[in-house]
Structure formats: C-alpha cells, structure tokens
Amino acid sequence: MSLSLRQIRYFVATAEYGQISHAAVNLSISQSAVTAAIKDLELTVGVSLFNRTPQGMELTTAGRQFLSHAYEILAKIDEATHLNLVSSDIEGELVVAATYTVIGYFLPLHIERIRRLYPKLKIKLYEVNRESIEEGLLANRYDISVLLTSNILNPMLTTETSLSSVRRLWVPAGHGLLRRDGVGLREIAEEPYIMLTVDEAAHSSLRYWSQSSYQPKVLLRTSSIEAVRSMVANGLGVAILSDMVHRPWSLEGRRIETVNIQDPIPPMDVGLAWRANVEFSPPMLAFRRYFQQAYNLPGTNS
Structure with a gap:
C-alpha cells in the first residue's frame, strides 16, 4: 500500500486539532474519511501514530516523529507548486522583528527556506518583546514582524495568523x-x-x-x-x-x-503583523506570500 498526500494532510490536521471531528470540520470532509485515511497510513508505515483516548487523538512517539516528516513533505510540495508566485530575483533589505518564543521554536527553519528562495534578499532579524515590536512597527523601525498574533490588540496594526498551535x-x-x-x-x-x-x-x-x-x-x-x-x-x-x-x-x-x-x-496563534495600511514593498510581499503558501492561507493583494 502506497502513502498518499491525502493521508498526510489528514494526519497533520488530526495531530494539530487532537480530534478527528475537529480535523474533519477543518478539512470539510466526513469523520469516517479521516479515520480511514489514518488507519491506512498506519498500515503503510507499520506503526501506530496515535493513541485513541476518550479525550481525543494523542500522538505516539512514532507519531511525533512522523509529524515532523509530514510537515517537511507538505512544505516541499507547497514550494514546488508555488514556484512562480513571487520572483526569486527580489532583492533589497527586510527588517524583521520577532519575539522570544517565535525565534526559538518557529522562525529559524522558515528564514533558511526564505533565504534559499530569495538569495538576493537580505533579512535583518531582531528579537524583541511584543510592546517593542508594536512601537517599532508604528515608528517604521521594523518592516514586518513574526509573533504571537493572539497577543496583538493595537488597532493600528494588521495581523495574519499562520499557525494555531493547540x-x-x-x-x-x-x-x-x-x-x-x-x-x-x-x-x-x-x-x-x-x-x-x-x-x-x-x-x-x-x-x-x-x-x-x-x-x-x-x-x-x-x-x-x-x-x-x-x-x-x-x-x-x-x-x-x-x-x-x-x-x-x-x-x-x-x-x-x-x-x-x-x-x-x-490555541497559541503565530503569524505576521505590520502597520495598518502600509504599502508593501517587494521584500515584504515576498515574506508574506511565503508564509501564506507554507500554511495554505488564502492569498491577498497588498
């Protein structure tokens, strides 16, 4: 039995939501379809990926290892299918601010991928707290930020959540x-x-x-x-x-x-923030489009 992209997507959704019912709603499919896909996937890889409990679906040790590989597979497929949305010739400087948790547990992999996609783009990265990020965005010291969007309440800033972590x-x-x-x-x-x-x-x-x-x-x-x-x-x-x-x-x-x-x-929401009504430069647009593509967000024009 071969492994399919559908199985991987259903597995990731179930892992992220912790409930087959929630994953099914997010995927707009039936619960039985999710259940069948996960069972087939476990047969293919030869190990149990979830512990079924009254509280929901909990990843096993093998399941956590497979989730890491699943994210990489989906990211590579996404890169391959969105190669021409933003030109790799984009150049210039982008000043990015990020909070401690984002720097430590989310951003480094994405910065490495962005640098491969846009080798002429120079990213200046700063680690600061939320209050300093908000002030810096409004003062134009930072072009864009990556932070916990659920903590942003300033109406002068626009946020876009990439990942909701349970x-x-x-x-x-x-x-x-x-x-x-x-x-x-x-x-x-x-x-x-x-x-x-x-x-x-x-x-x-x-x-x-x-x-x-x-x-x-x-x-x-x-x-x-x-x-x-x-x-x-x-x-x-x-x-x-x-x-x-x-x-x-x-x-x-x-x-x-x-x-x-x-x-x-x-959940803990992670994503981007920028000054409301700002005119996006090509580097800002490339940065935003990368995260939209990486997390299957609807594209928008800025």
Whole structure:
C-alpha cells in the first residue's frame, strides 16, 4: 500500500486539532474519511501514530516523529507548486522583528527556506518583546514582524495568523492524569503548576483560568521553557503549553507526555503583523506570500 498526500494532510490536521471531528470540520470532509485515511497510513508505515483516548487523538512517539516528516513533505510540495508566485530575483533589505518564543521554536527553519528562495534578499532579524515590536512597527523601525498574533490588540496594526498551535497539559511519564477518562481545569488545579511567563504566557493562561471556577496552584513562575520542561519531566508539577514548544524529552532525558484538556483552551496563534495600511514593498510581499503558501492561507493583494 502506497502513502498518499491525502493521508498526510489528514494526519497533520488530526495531530494539530487532537480530534478527528475537529480535523474533519477543518478539512470539510466526513469523520469516517479521516479515520480511514489514518488507519491506512498506519498500515503503510507499520506503526501506530496515535493513541485513541476518550479525550481525543494523542500522538505516539512514532507519531511525533512522523509529524515532523509530514510537515517537511507538505512544505516541499507547497514550494514546488508555488514556484512562480513571487520572483526569486527580489532583492533589497527586510527588517524583521520577532519575539522570544517565535525565534526559538518557529522562525529559524522558515528564514533558511526564505533565504534559499530569495538569495538576493537580505533579512535583518531582531528579537524583541511584543510592546517593542508594536512601537517599532508604528515608528517604521521594523518592516514586518513574526509573533504571537493572539497577543496583538493595537488597532493600528494588521495581523495574519499562520499557525494555531493547540495547548495541552504537560505531565511526566506515568502520571495519574494519563489514566483519567477526562481531564479538565478542575483536575489540573489539584496539581502543583509550573507557570511560564515569557512572551506573556502567564497573562494568556490566566485569561482561560479566570473564566473557570478554578485557579492553578503555582509552584514556580519562570521565563525558561527548558525549566518548565525539566520541572514537569521530574514530577515536580504540570503545565499547559502549546504543541509548538513541546519536546518529548527533558535535558535529563526524562519523558514528557501531553494530555488533551476537556475545557476550552485557546490555541497559541503565530503569524505576521505590520502597520495598518502600509504599502508593501517587494521584500515584504515576498515574506508574506511565503508564509501564506507554507500554511495554505488564502492569498491577498497588498
């Protein structure tokens, strides 16, 4: 049985949404079509890619490895089918600002691909916080930015989300919540909690905690994602963070599992921001079009 592009797309959608029903809605197809495609894919690769749980579809270790390859396959296909949308002869300088999380977990691969696509384009990249990005865009110090678009509220800026990364509960291997039929904020509130603060993560998490009847028992507030990873892996607490920053192993080599959360938790949205009504230069247009193509966003004229 051969592997198909359809199977890969259905697999990626299910991995990102964590639910076959949500993936089916996003793909505008039936749930049975998604289920059949994933079963066929697992037969083709010879391993289970998901654990089926009452909370949804959780990636296995092999599933996470396959997801990385799936993203690369889809990106290569997308590059091949959009070769002539923007000329590779574009040249000039583009000043890009990005936040800490985006620099560390999202942007480097894309910058490398953009440089291959547009070898004459010089990208000047700066890591700054959201407030500085907003001020810098309005002052024309930065042409465009890559950041957590869900944090932008300034009406003088325009945003375009490329990726919505699902937030899940991080727990150490063997944790009792892995055996629960349902896990929500009520159960999480009973555990010691590791609160990430970088890129306004604490503010984002308190927004959904405040809408519930529960509050996290915060053991530690830290700006280090690696500290969260190690604390969770060593059984000192749990955390709610996005799939984009998840890695299954801590620096000590201990495993971190993820659990779907029953309560509504907003995803972490990552994308572009620029000054509203700005006239796009060719470098800005090329940069934006790259992300539109990479994430199958509808193209627009700027």
